[in-house]
Amino acid sequence: MNCATITNFEAYENCRLCPRECGVDRAAGRTGVCEETAECRIASAGPHFGEEPCFSGTRGSGTVFFTGCSTGCFFCQNWQISHEGAGHVYDRESFYALLKALAAKDVHNINFVTPDHFWPHIAWACSRLRTEGVSIPFLFNSSGYHREDMIEAYAGHMNIFMPDFKFADPELAQQCMQDRRYPDIALKAIRKMVELKGFLTPWDPSGETTAVSGVLVRHLVLPGHIQNSIDALHLLKNEFGPLLPISVMSQFRPTRLCTARDCLTRTLSPQEFEEVVAEVESLGFENAFIQSVPDSDAFMPDFRRNDPFRGNRR
Template identity: 40%
Template sequence: MKECTLCPRECGVDRSQGQVGVCRSTDEMMVARAALHFWEEPCISGEEGSGTVFFSGCSLGCVYCQNHNIAKGLAGRKITIERMSDIFIELQEKGANNINLVTPSHYVPQIIQAIDMAKRKGLDLPIVYNTSGYERVETIRLLQGYVDIYLPDLKYQSGQISKKYSNAENYFSYASEAIGEMVRQVGTPIFNERGIMTKGVIVRHLTLPGYLQDSKNLVKYLYQTYRHKIYISIMNQYTPMSGLEQYPELNRRIEEAEYEELVDYAIELGVEQGFIQEGETASESFIPEFNGEGV
């Protein structure tokens, strides 16, 4: 925390003294919501829900962020590592299928301590690491033995697109290396008798309007690189948020024909281990209230 290099931004700020970098976070954990969540992939949420902890702050900062109020640190409460461990236990007692850590990269050292504490208190659920994919592989290595399921995004292949919308021209190089480390750690997906994933990697791709070819490139890369070692989740839930005046091309939802073309392309490649979204998924119903519930 004294010279933070947890993420690819490598800001080098002293977070222990209240300084903040791109993620807008000091060394004190900020959490906006901790509750059962039912809108993840079926093998993550199940019928009981995923015990989801939404952290405030983000090192990527996409202009179209669906959770922009917490990504910018505008919502959330400061909690201790001890309190975080208790939250994990409370979610387990509510019947959660797993503990799902959303945008956790900038708190990895604290999370590791909280998991250790919670396990001493009886935590025995799988840990899900739910990330933008913009990770340093050195940080992911710290999580070996702590994380059971990795749920990374793979947003862009083109550096031009990632620079325009996330100010991260190097996104793909970092994300692809991080995903490789995730697969190395947890191996081929494992499910329990109820079809709930207990170990493995699901790579998510949120389809953006107008960038079908980049999406195809990513799906092809993932399939040719990993085959049966991962699941691919192709999402159509992109929802235009406020503040996109400079990016009018993003101020619309995905057309049904665009999404169907991408799904058909994945099937033609041979992708069988995957998830797609159907119906009216592109709505703000996927965005919960960040009101401090469960914190």
């Protein structure tokens, strides 16, 4: 399939926007793995201060949280929107107006969170925003689970890529998101992102100067799966070298769905995280954000609230 065509709204009619390639007609109200039709749904939009400092800066990152997810990890920290459908429908004009209003809040960037399954809407709105003079960076904040041949289309609109690299272990990927191809698919996607946009720039961990372009890769450490994290770091280092900007996160919290499965039912221990951080150091990563082990849930979202993040209240 030609990817120039799959960024049009017609792409929803035989949806192959992500590696699931469901082939369903979302325009007719059907849903695939992402559980969303062609009606764009959003759970929350506003300045957010819980991203890495190079994105949140002093005025916040303009996050837009889309409902649904093509990756669908059962432990998702945003489970209310990825699994339970929290969100409201925005038609094209109201979606555009939402983004324009967000940009007018003087945020450092517009941060599209889990955007791939609504890519036609996003590509359309981003083109229009640029035509109308909105110049702040657009950020693609994603699971890393993408069709490699979509990355060029994304890069035509996005300045910054912030993909996860969640699983080095195919069996863990199968267990968590039902696709053991994840490590291979995500590495290919990230490789293409780096080829097209380079590493994140400028690199200013203090957040005094916010990022304007390039790639930063995130990894959330899962309790009881330290070897997966160590293997993920090795794969990233071997592929991209020690200058790749990375963010290693400790914030995992068990969700209702973890309890229901009796899997990943505890938080990460400080010792586990220290082991992973030691590996970051021994591999020589030079541009790494290391999240401190959180002692509060200030940035654990509750999408039933207007602003889902208590930590955003200032």
